[in-house]
Amino acid sequence: MGRSVNYLNNAEVVLYFPFDYSDDVEMDNMNWDDMVENLKCEIKAKLPSYYEVKDKWGNRETRIILENSFCSIGISEYCGLVSLSVAPRENDYENYSEGLAIHHANQIRGTLEKVLHDLGLKNLRKVGTFSNGEAVFELAK
Numbered sequence: 001m002g003r004s005v006n007y008l009n010n011a012e013v014v015l016y017f018p019f020d021y022s023d024d025v026e027m028d029n030m031n032w033d034d035m036v037e038n039l040k041c042e043i044k045a046k047l048p049s050y051y052e053v054k055d056k057w058g059n060r061e062t063r064i065i066l067e068n069s070f071c072s073i074g075i076s077e078y079c080g081l082v083s084l085s086v087a088p089r090e091n092d093y094e095n096y097s098e099g100l101a102i103h104h105a106n107q108i109r110g111t112l113e114k115v116l117h118d119l120g121l122k123n124l125r126k127v128g129t130f131s132n133g134e135a136v137f138e139l140a141k
Helices: 032-046 097-107 109-118
Strands: 013-018 051-057 063-067 071-078 081-088 124-129 135-139
Touching: 013 109, 013 124, 032 051, 032 063, 032 071, 032 109, 071 097, 081 097, 081 109, 097 109
Parallel strands: none
Antiparallel strands: 013 081, 051 063, 063 071, 071 081, 124 135
16 A cells, blocks of 8 residues: 655644755755755744744654644655644643634645745645555645
């Protein structure tokens, strides 16, 4: 069975984009760490309620890079395909906030799409998934 790029559990918003990176600093291509740092800075500039998170994982393949009181933003990569996902934070003591978190996640979708565009990253839309688990994407409009 094939597989695709992972994203945060219970994600309300998942954006996909291709990223061809290299760890060779002599290359002109932006490397992974630079891209993630640029992405974090741009998101924090447009959505100031988000703060940086160090060494936190949403699952074994999706690294949480930003959080606010409602949502977590995670990033994952597989074979050059990257997912940027937004999921409500799990707060055992604030069950009432789940609806607000879902609304917030959907509200910031357009802002995240603009951040990707501003960084020169092409936003992809998932069209479907084959029975073997492989997904098909097209450029988002």
